[in-house]
Amino acid sequence: NAGVTQTPKFQVLKTGQSMTLQCAQDMNHEYMSWYRQDPGMGLRLIHYSVGAGITDQGEVPNGYNVSRSTTEDFPLRLLSAAPSQTSVYFCASRRGTGVDGAFFGQGTRLTVV
Amino acid sequence: AQTVTQSQPEMSVQEAETVTLSCTYDTSESDYYLFWYKQPPSRQMILVIRQEAYKQQNATENRFSVNFQKAAKSFSLKISDSQLGDAAMYFCAYGRGGATNKLIFGTGTLLAVQP
Numbered sequence: 343n344a345g346v347t348q349t350p351k352f353q354v355l356k357t358g359q360s361m362t363l364q365c366a367q368d369m370n371h372e373y374m375s376w377y378r379q380d381p382g383m384g385l386r387l388i389h390y391s392v393g394a395g396i397t398d399q400g401e402v403p404n405g406y407n408v409s410r411s412t413t414e415d416f417p418l419r420l421l422s423a424a425p426s427q428t429s430v431y432f433c434a435s436r437r438g439t440g441v442d443g444a445f446f447g448q449g450t451r452l453t454v455v
Numbered sequence: 456a457q458t459v460t461q462s463q464p465e466m467s468v469q470e471a472e473t474v475t476l477s478c479t480y481d482t483s484e485s486d487y488y489l490f491w492y493k494q495p496p497s498r499q500m501i502l503v504i505r506q507e508a509y510k511q512q513n514a515t516e517n518r519f520s521v522n523f524q525k526a527a528k529s530f531s532l533k534i535s536d537s538q539l540g541d542a543a544m545y546f547c548a549y550g551r552g553g554a555t556n557k558l559i560f561g562t563g564t565l566l567a568v569q570p
Contacts, residue, residue, distance in 0.1 A: 375556050375557065375558075383562060384563055386560070400557065443490050443505050445502075448498060
């Protein structure tokens with residue numbers, strides 16, 4: 343019963359490098375989202391998807407790309423990392439709209455130097 | 456735009472006592488959902504309790520309950536018989552009906568439990 347799996351758990355990047363944060367869920371959830379958590383700011387929505395092939399921007403999308411080729415996977419790409427992207431990143435999924443709460447992965451702590 | 460405000464950055468409670476964490480929100484929507492999430496030092500986000508806006512009855516989950524005041528746009532979390540394992544960051548979150556995959560979070564309240 344894996345739930346939402348994020349990899350890696352920790353990552354250090356140099357400014358300008360690119361990388362992909364992986365997120366996979368095994369609950370056949372339609373909805374998946376990426377959030378970033380910064381001190382004193384709670385979690386903020388980066389991108390989200392309502393199904394395979396459908397993605398849209400959240401509150402803070404700049405510098406990030408996503409795609410959703412399968413129901414299970416929702417990777418987040420940093421094209422050219424900047425120190426401002428130092429944060430903890432969470433992937434979440436949910437079955438559908440309504441009272442069901444989102445299931446979160448364990449997060450990725452990313453440091454850009 | 457919807458906003459969620461948690462005005463208590465830190466709270467402290469004695470073991471076995473009761474503590475209430477505050478949350479207010481602003482929305483013009485009538486269909487929405489409210490959630491409390493717990494984030495222990497492990498960083499994992501754990502759903503504690505949820506409330507549908509159309510329900511007048513306050514949600515309860517074991518030692519956790521909410522006081523949902525829709526007119527006042529207030530959604531406080533009460534933890535009874537506090538335990539050491541309750542020590543964590545607590546986030547209040549809002550989800551608009553039909554879009555609850557796009558949660559709006561408050562800034563969190565760090566709860567310490569004193570033995």
